[in-house]
Amino acid sequence: MSAVILALAAGAVIGLALGALGGGGSVLAVPALIYLLGFTPVAATTASLVIVSVTSATALAGHAREGGVRWGTGLLFAAAGIVPAMLGGAAAGRLPNTVLTGAFAVVAAVAAIRMLRRRPAPESHRPVRPGRAAAAGAGLGAVTGVLGVGGGFLAVPALVGVVGLRMRAAVGTSLLVITVNSLAALALRAGTADGLDWAVIGPFAGAAILGAWDGKCLASKVSGPALQRIFALVLLAVAAFMLIDAVAV
Template identity: 70%
Template structure:
């Protein structure tokens, strides 16, 4: 199977996750770029940021039109993560590939467990602490910059539990946060863009954009619990694969 076909298939799956759940696309994109398309970990995380930044920006429009984006808390949350995202992006280019791969596997496993254990209960009412929201946003930005993931699979739970948004608003607002932090961390990796294979990144991104629109429609028809369980199992498999890869690289 050609690299372009693989890129289109992987991009469609990543886009479905981003559009349907407000995150998770990059957690699938990075291992696909490494294991299916032959990218190095640094190249894969940089390419993932390109794919995620463009895909979330286009999907954000649709969610905003539906009234599912809370602009003020989203901008506060994202603003706290911009500098950590840039710092993480600079640090990522100086760390050993085996360390990045191992860290990614751990993050994927944590995200998978969180999705499998997530409940559909609405968060308790209350006025969220601005300091807690800023802290969560800063942590998400650092993860985005360091590992090349949008962080939506962490951002959505944080927007629900810390900021107090309902799940649909959290998904839409997460896309705003991801778009801004991904762009900021990508700016810190500008020197690594020239080495990317754009004949692969381009089709991957195009398929992800189209997949995100389908994911938004699918999310409206399928229960959130079912989507999370399927995606959680897939993430566990990804985590195991990346951990094995990290051990082999030692």
């Protein structure tokens, strides 16, 4: 199967996840780029940031038009996580790859289990405390920095469980957090963009954008609790895959 066809298929799946669930893009993009398309880990991480940034921004626009984004909370989350993410990234350089992969799997599994066990989020927003939002954003930034991902798969559980947003608002707001964090990380990785295969990245990103629109339509037809369960199951699958990969190494 050609690289372009694989890129189109992988991009469609990742866009669907981002549009419907508000996260999971970078988690799926990096393995797809490495295992399906033959990118090196460094190139895959940089390429995934390009893909996730564009796709998240596109999906964010759709959610914003329907009032599904809590801008203040999202910007506070993103701003509070910038410095912890930088410190976490510095610490990650001193950790073995197997430790990082195992830690990623554990964090994803814990987030998924918490979402499966908690009661459905309220159908109306409750007041958001800036302190709690900033603290959660800082913690998310630190974990994102250490694990080297966009953080959307952790942003949704944090926005639901810590801040108290209902699922649909958490989905839209997480896209704002993903977009800001991905663009910031991409700016720091500008030097690693040389030599990227844009003939593959272009179709990948295009399919992801189209998939994100379909994902948004899916989100409008599925109940909040159902989206929460789907998201948790996706996290468990990712955690299992990465744990197996860490043990195999």
